[in-house]
Amino acid sequence: MNKDVIYIEPEDDITDVIARVKTSKQKVVALVPPKKAGIMRSAVNMKLIARTAKMGDKAVVVVTTDPSLIKLSALSNLPVAKTLSSRPMLPSEFTNRKKQETEELAEKDLDMPAEDDAAEEVIDGKEEKIADDIEDENNGEEKPKKKKNVEIIPNFDKYRKWIVFGGIGIVFLVVVCIWAFVLAPYAKITVNMKTISSNISENVTLVTDEKKKDIKAGKFLLEQIKYEEESSVEFEATGKANKGDKAKGTVNFTVAFGAAGGEKNVPAGTTFTLAGKKFVSNEAQKLSWDGVASTCKSPTISNGQIVCYVKGSIGVTAAEGGASYNIAAQSAGSSDVSGVNVASSTAMTGGTDKNVTVVSESDINDAKNQLQNNSEAKEMLYSQIGEGVIKIDSSYKVETKDPVSSPKKDEEVANGKKAKLTAKTIYTIYVVDRTAVDDFIHEFEKDKLAENDKIYTTGTPFFERFLEGTDGTYTAKLKTTIKYGPEISESLILDTAKGKKVGEVKALVKDMSANISDVLIDVSFPWVRSVPNDSNKVEIKITVEE
Numbered sequence: 001m002n003k004d005v006i007y008i009e010p011e012d013d014i015t016d017v018i019a020r021v022k023t024s025k026q027k028v029v030a031l032v033p034p035k036k037a038g039i040m041r042s043a044v045n046m047k048l049i050a051r052t053a054k055m056g057d058k059a060v061v062v063v064t065t066d067p068s069l070i071k072l073s074a075l076s077n078l079p080v081a082k083t084l085s086s087r088p089m090l091p092s093e094f095t096n097r098k099k100q101e102t103e104e105l106a107e108k109d110l111d112m113p114a115e116d117d118a119a120e121e122v123i124d125g126k127e128e129k130i131a132d133d134i135e136d137e138n139n140g141e142e143k144p145k146k147k148k149n150v151e152i153i154p155n156f157d158k159y160r161k162w163i164v165f166g167g168i169g170i171v172f173l174v175v176v177c178i179w180a181f182v183l184a185p186y187a188k189i190t191v192n193m194k195t196i197s198s199n200i201s202e203n204v205t206l207v208t209d210e211k212k213k214d215i216k217a218g219k220f221l222l223e224q225i226k227y228e229e230e231s232s233v234e235f236e237a238t239g240k241a242n243k244g245d246k247a248k249g250t251v252n253f254t255v256a257f258g259a260a261g262g263e264k265n266v267p268a269g270t271t272f273t274l275a276g277k278k279f280v281s282n283e284a285q286k287l288s289w290d291g292v293a294s295t296c297k298s299p300t301i302s303n304g305q306i307v308c309y310v311k312g313s314i315g316v317t318a319a320e321g322g323a324s325y326n327i328a329a330q331s332a333g334s335s336d337v338s339g340v341n342v343a344s345s346t347a348m349t350g351g352t353d354k355n356v357t358v359v360s361e362s363d364i365n366d367a368k369n370q371l372q373n374n375s376e377a378k379e380m381l382y383s384q385i386g387e388g389v390i391k392i393d394s395s396y397k398v399e400t401k402d403p404v405s406s407p408k409k410d411e412e413v414a415n416g417k418k419a420k421l422t423a424k425t426i427y428t429i430y431v432v433d434r435t436a437v438d439d440f441i442h443e444f445e446k447d448k449l450a451e452n453d454k455i456y457t458t459g460t461p462f463f464e465r466f467l468e469g470t471d472g473t474y475t476a477k478l479k480t481t482i483k484y485g486p487e488i489s490e491s492l493i494l495d496t497a498k499g500k501k502v503g504e505v506k507a508l509v510k511d512m513s514a515n516i517s518d519v520l521i522d523v524s525f526p527w528v529r530s531v532p533n534d535s536n537k538v539e540i541k542i543t544v545e546e
Contacts, residue, residue: 003028003061005084010034014045018052021060029053030084032063040069046076053078061088186524187531188539189497189505194515195456195483195544198448200441206392206432206466206474215439222430222474223389227381231374232422235367237413239360246318247325247351251279252343253335254298257308261291264310264339272316274333274345277325279316287312311343318351325351356412359419364405367421372398374425381427388434392476394466395430430466430474437461441482454487456544483544486513490540499533517545 296308318325333342
């Protein structure tokens with residue numbers, strides 16, 4: 001006969017175990033308790049199990065190595081086996097248990113007799129009957145007998161959470177497997193190419209009118225990047241001036257008129273020079289003669305013609321302050337108005353000395369240079385230059401507009417103070433589209449390359465000798481170093497690599513050309529051993545060796 005194996009769960013109670021023993025269709029029932037089975041630690045429960053077995057004419061064997069369970073089983077007349085395949089130990093053999101343990105440990109993996117024979121030995125070898133009435137362990141009260149004919153239906157509700165958790169675990173495991181082996185795999189293939197270098201130095205034209213650009217002809221469109229700011233700078237004034245009182249006096253002058261007469265205007269601000277000092281007229285005067293001899297106060301005859309000298313007098317002030325302008329009367333001098341002859345002057349008086357520091361023209365120019373050399377503003381300009389363009393460093397330009405000096409030019413600067421220049425500063429630079437330059441280089445070099453060669457990199461193009469021409473055009477020299485070699489396309493590498501093992505891909509790609517020095521393959525995770533079949537999950541990069 002066969003045996004039925006019942007595995008007792010920690011949450012099972014004694015009624016569940018008894019019900020499963022009753023419903024077993026085998027004569028031999030093996031009970032396998034967990035390590036911590038509370039219900040099996042009770043002598044009452046063990047006797048209930050023994051009585052149920054006797055009433056059902058069944059042999060119940062407890063499979064355990066726990067000494068306490070072995071003892072309780074022996075007290076309840078239940079045979080004990082160490083494993084499902086070992087020979088059960090009968091209650092009468094309990095006293096010889098320790099001796100037999102040593103022998104059984106030495107005879108590891110010893111098979112027990114056939115199941116049918118073992119079961120019959122257990123049944124025939126029972127030496128004691130189990131009492132119908134069992135006393136309670138705690139209070140000694142007699143437990144009521146259970147009805148033999150009551151069928152107990154197993155309660156599956158307590159397994160529900162394990163079923164749910166198990167289902168969730170299976171789904172999670174499936175999702176993880178799909179992600180790990182279908183979605184996650186990714187590969188990056190880097191191919192290092194040996195190439196040949198070639199220098200390019202070509203004169204090109206740069207235009208500001210988009211209609212005039214012609215890439216094939218080497219005419220590139222310039223784009224101006226501009227940055228403006230209101231800026232100021234403080235500076236030390238170095239000009240010197242005498243701000244003392246200005247000397248004053250009177251200048252006498254004459255104007256000679258011919259026979260036809262005429263008039264001469266001497267405007268205010270006319271400069272008279274006396275003894276090397278400049279004096280400025282305070283007012284305007286007009287001298288005239290009508291050509292009538294009787295009206296001329298100082299007539300003379302020159303070359304048979306009458307000449308009339310008309311005299312005038314005008315107040316003047318020294319051009320600058322200072323005692324040096326206090327000069328004595330002068331009999332002669334000069335004027336910046338033609339035809340006006342200085343005859344004499346009075347003594348100039350009233351000039352005093354007061355030497356001070358003033359803002360000079362050179363001071364203002366130096367301050368402008370400081371504004372134009374603002375490194376922070378230059379960085380702000382460069383930060384506006386986007387990607388994909390080539391800047392022309394030699395086109396960098398700074399322009400200062402509407403400079404205002406405080407104090408103004410030639411004005412006094414107080415002791416211990418600095419002057420300040422404020423102006424609108426405009427920073428500009430020209431850039432050229434990198435794509436247009438690359439297109440020109442490819443077009444320029446295509447006839448020089450072999451049939452199966454291609455340009456792998458156009459290097460770092462730059463412009464020098466940037467010169468402004470006419471009609472918004474400029475000229476410059478374009479320079480760069482290109483690298484070219486045998487053409488191996490990314491699509492060819494991709495088609496070769498898809499779905500193949502990493503090691504195989506390295507060998508196949510290196511065999512494409514002797515110019516391929518190395519092939520590197522990076523995969524997304526350690527368990528990825530092949531290049532994905534999906535093109536979207538494979539990145540190809542061809543690098544050029546320096």
